[in-house]
Amino acid sequence: MDRLVIDGWGKYIGTDHEQIVVKERKEGTNTVTHRCIPQDLRQVIISGKGSISTDAIELLAEHGVDVVLIDWRGQVTAYISPPQMRTVNTRREQYRAFDAHAGAVLAKEFINAKLHNMSATLGTLAKSRKDTFPESAETLKNARDAVNVWIEKLDGLVIKGKTCNDVRETIMGFEGNASASYWQSLLGIIPAEFGFKDRSGRYATDPVNAMLNYGYGVLEGECWRAVHYSGLDPYGGFLHVDRPGKASMVFDLMEEFRQQVVDKSVIKIFSLGQVKPGDFTIENGVCKMADGARKLLLNELLNKLEDNIRYEDRNIKWTDLILNQARDVAQFLRGESKTYKGFWLRW
Numbered sequence: 001m002d003r004l005v006i007d008g009w010g011k012y013i014g015t016d017h018e019q020i021v022v023k024e025r026k027e028g029t030n031t032v033t034h035r036c037i038p039q040d041l042r043q044v045i046i047s048g049k050g051s052i053s054t055d056a057i058e059l060l061a062e063h064g065v066d067v068v069l070i071d072w073r074g075q076v077t078a079y080i081s082p083p084q085m086r087t088v089n090t091r092r093e094q095y096r097a098f099d100a101h102a103g104a105v106l107a108k109e110f111i112n113a114k115l116h117n118m119s120a121t122l123g124t125l126a127k128s129r130k131d132t133f134p135e136s137a138e139t140l141k142n143a144r145d146a147v148n149v150w151i152e153k154l155d156g157l158v159i160k161g162k163t164c165n166d167v168r169e170t171i172m173g174f175e176g177n178a179s180a181s182y183w184q185s186l187l188g189i190i191p192a193e194f195g196f197k198d199r200s201g202r203y204a205t206d207p208v209n210a211m212l213n214y215g216y217g218v219l220e221g222e223c224w225r226a227v228h229y230s231g232l233d234p235y236g237g238f239l240h241v242d243r244p245g246k247a248s249m250v251f252d253l254m255e256e257f258r259q260q261v262v263d264k265s266v267i268k269i270f271s272l273g274q275v276k277p278g279d280f281t282i283e284n285g286v287c288k289m290a291d292g293a294r295k296l297l298l299n300e301l302l303n304k305l306e307d308n309i310r311y312e313d314r315n316i317k318w319t320d321l322i323l324n325q326a327r328d329v330a331q332f333l334r335g336e337s338k339t340y341k342g343f344w345l346r347w
Contacts, residue, residue: 002036002040002041002042003041003042003043003044003045003302004020004022004034004036004041004043004044004045005044005045005047005298005302006022006044006045006046006047006048006050007045007047007048007291007294007295007298008048008049008050008291009048009049009050010024010025010049010050011023011024011033011048011050011051012024012030012050012051012052012053013044013046013050013051013052013053013056014052014053014055014056015053015055015056015059016032016035018037018038018059019035019036019037019038020035020036020037020038020041020044020056020059020060021034021035022034022035038059038060038062038063038065039063041060041063041065042065042225042319043065043066043067043068043221043222043225044060044065044066044067044068045067045068045070045218045221045298046067046068046069046070047069047070047071047072047294047298048072052067057080060082061080061081061082061083062082064082065082066079066080066081066082066221066224066225066228067079067080067081068080068221068224070214070217070218070221071217072214072288072289072294073202073203073204073210073213073214073217073286073288074204074210074212074213074214074215074216074217074218075202075213075217076217076220076221076224079221079224081224081225081228087231089334090230090231090232090330090333090334091231091232091233091236093333093334093335094232094233094236094249094330094333095233095236097238097333098163098164098165098236098238099163099165100163101159101160101161101162101163102332102333103163103164103165103238104159104162104163104164104166104167104238105159105332105339105340106164106238106239106252106329106332106340107164107167107168107171107238107239107252108154108157108159108167108171109340109341109342110238110239110252110253110255110256110342111154111171111172111174111175111239111255112151112154112155112342112344113255113256113342113343113344114175114255114256114258114259114342114344115147115150115151115154115174115175115178116151116342116344116345117256117257117258117259117260117343117344117345118147118178118179118182118259119144119147119148119151120259120260120344120345120346121182121259121260121263121264122140122141122143122144122147122182122185123140123141123144124264125137125140125189125267126138126140126141126144129189133189135188136188136189139185139188140185140188140189142185143181143182143184143185146178146181147178147181147182150174150175150177150178151178153174154171154174157170157171157174164238164239168239168241171239172239179199183198183199184198186267189267189270189271190208190267190270190271191270191273193277194206194207194208194270194277195207196208196209199212203285203286204286204287205285205286205287206280206287207270207275207277207279207280207287207289207293208266208270209287210280210287210288210289211266211269211270211275211289211293211297212262212263212266214289214294214297215261215262215263215265215266215297215301216254216258216262218262218298218301218302219254219257219258219261219262219301220247220250220251220254222305222319222322223250223251223253223254223257223322223326224247224250225323226253226322226323226325226326226327227247227249227250227253227326229323229326230323230326230327230329230330231330232249232326232329232330232333233249234247234248234249234250235247235248235249236248236249237249237250237251237252238252239251239252239255240252253322253325253326253329256325256342256343256344257318257322257343260345261301261304261305261318262301265297265300265301265304266297268300269296269297269300274296275293275296278290279292279293280293304318305317305318305319306318306319309321309345311343311345321343325342325343328340328341
């Protein structure tokens with residue numbers, strides 16, 4: 001199945017005889033630029049100032065296709081999903097787990113997977129630079145070793161009889177220390193002209209953070225889909241604190257995939273010189289990508305999500321892997337499996 005990406009200005013998604021059509025105004029006329037049947041779609045991503053009709057939303061929902069709206073900063077501003085297809089039992093168990101040992105198990109495992117993926121990413125980057133940039137490779141290996149220290153500390157954290165609230169602060173402290181080493185080591189492989197100094201978070205201050213934020217927005221849309229189809233409440237997380245409107249469960253699941261899906265893609269783009277400083281502008285203190293840079297990143301990420309990887313002795317698409325991890329969370333919460341194993345790759 002494909003994703004339909006509507007990127008840019010003035011595009012319209014509608015229907016025509018049970019088909020999804022995309023129209024664009026050219027020379028004063030609305031011209032159909034794309035046509036497909038909803039059965040061939042898994043998701044529609046709208047990035048930019050486009051519009052979609054209610055007929056199109058209903059036709060897409062009828063065929064299980066979700067719609068994700070992402071703004072230029074990479075924030076998911078809306079998520080339109082088909083009706084819930086699972087029973088309420090999963091959500092009941094999800095809410096119970098928050099004040100039980102199961103919630104602590106999940107919180108710990110989400111970060112365990114993230115730290116292992118940090119370590120693996122640094123190891124891969126160091127290996128690829130061993131002969132060409134030995135000093136950079138050494139810095140990356142040292143950072144990997146520093147991350148491994150926090151993996152060991154997390155592994156030794158006793159959570160028996162505790163809830164996610166009991167262990168969250170400690171777990172996030174480990175993650176914060178590991179992340180500091182991780183991001184600091186990446187300074188040496190990003191060209192200096194892009195001004196990357198550190199992870200700046202929600203409001204990007206440089207091109208690297210602008211691409212990271214946008215990439216995480218695409219990943220968030222994929223995790224929304226996985227959480228929804230697994231019957232989980234997207235707002236009932238275990239690692240991220242509850243806040244009105246914050247999809248904590250979605251962000252919990254994202255932790256397992258940030259490095260392997262987004263970080264590697266962004267690093268690749270900068271390392272290969274596929275973008276230039278002129279592809280970015282600063283507006284009100286926030287870095288914004290030009291259309292070409294955004295389309296380049298979108299293409300890189302969406303192609304990767306459809307790629308196969310080798311995991312646990314089988315080939316599987318990234319999109320299916322993300323969905324499987326969400327389903328594993330649901331099975332663990334319902335008591336159908338004794339534990340939950342987060343996703344991470346060896347380098």
